[in-house]
Amino acid sequence: MGRNRDQRENFVRHHSDKELYNSEDARDDDTLYDHYSLIAAEGQKPLRVDKFLSNLLPFTTRSRIKNASSTGSISVNGQEVKVSYKVKAGDKVKLMLPFPPTPKLEAEAMDLDIRYEDDDFLIVHKPAAMVCHPSFGHRTGTLVHGLLHHFEHLPVAKGSEHARPGLVHRLDRDTTGILVIAKKEYAMAHLSKQFFDRTTDRLYQAIVWGNVEEDEGTIEGHIGRHPKDRKLYFNYQDGEIGKHAVTHYKVLERFGLATLVQCKLETGRTHQIRVHMKYLGHTLFSDREYGGNTIQRGPNTKKYQQFMANCFSICPRQALHAKYLALDHPITGERMEFHTDLPDDMQGLIEKLRGNPFT
Structure with a gap:
């Protein structure tokens, strides 16, 4: 544990928070994921990339990292890798994850205009005057509150301090139209990567x-x-x-x-x-x-x-x-x-x- 802490401290000394967390990108973009960039410290012995990432990012879990690997969201030196890849000193590791959960969201009964649904995701038509997720001034009555009423176990994304279960992207309050909602964590990771890679239309x-x-x-x-x-x-x-x-x-x-x-x-x-x-x-x-x-x-x-x-x-x-x-x-x-x-x-x-x- 001491070496892991030293490695984290060495990394933070040489890299800004923005490079590590890139949270400003996530808040300003309509896609709801976080993007991490890490460099293996000198003296790093070969270590599975999932273990390497969980050591440096203790706020996430191995299962979420594994899901990210399954959707091609982990790369080393610019190449996609599986969780079994062994990280070495000097490797540049990048990871994209849906945001982790934040508590204190309550379900609210509301009608949702669902246009398509299967086991993995659904398509919702958002009306005008509906806010997608909780924010300052909109603590209740959002699409997220309605989703929680209809679906108990949505994967959770988070932007700043606000939880966003199922949301892969978002629309402005008074913009109408199509939104995709992930029902499983794997679908959240896969769909988020499509938006990140710009392969959606x-x-x-x-x-x-x-x-x-x-x-x-x-x-x-x-x-x-x-x-x-x-x-x-x-x-x-x-x-x-x-x-x-x-x-x-x-x-x-x-x-x-x-x-x-x-x-x-x-x-x-x-x-x-x-x-x-x-x-x-x-x-x-x-x-x-x-x-x-x-x-x-x-x-x-x-x-x-x-x-x-x-x-x-x-x-x-x-x-x-x-x-x-x-x-x-x-x-x-x-x-x-x-x-x-x-x-x-x-x-x-x-x-x-x-x-x-x-x-």
Whole structure:
């Protein structure tokens, strides 16, 4: 035990907490796992990688490490390895894990719109105004509380101090659409790795202010906290702040005052589509946090203002919907696709915009 403690202390002396825990990446990304990087100290005798990791990461278990190995989530010097691999001095070991559990979550009875379910995972359609997991100001009534009512033994993920049973990724409070929920720890590890490796396909639809001129394009930058409001995010171009983010967009329909676009995520940063479309000059319609809930285009007349007030009443939240998700089944490897229709508020807004007399 003394040598293990010395090895941990030697490691921490030469590596920052961010390199060891990388927890900031996990909090700012929509995927819910933690990523560890460790270097075997000088004098390290050959040791199974699962034992090596459990010695240096005493807050996790051998079984969770074994599950990570089964999904290809342990690598040594850039190569995936099994738990039987013997770590040697100087080896660079990387591990990706779903977050460990946090207690004090109580089940709450609520209806969930489950679109698919098998023994390993399920697909849920999240409505607007539902928060995915407990956070400051949202201690009850979240999707997680509802999941605990329907499923007793979900694998648990954690971000900062908040438990997130079953959640592999998340959606903003007022974003609707598809979410995948893991029912077993193996499925959690496998699905989390797919999001980390960007092998899933995610398509969103959004209604944005103004006429998007290009039929399609790519927005790229680094998304980080907004310099003036820490609750918001900002697209930085210099790369010194934030995390790399890429969104591909395609125009589906133009209304003159607004545009229906499809967005394909290459990365999954917090508020990514909302931030990228604002950066492009086309804030999401009715997005109160980024200014989309005030009139951005059109004539300064009472008739137009009344028309827009009706539009805001039809869709009073950001017009963003997670419409499509494709992933590999964690057991069979089969490619699976899930679709969902636009919700009524976005459908109603589209119909209203199609008939607008102010084009």
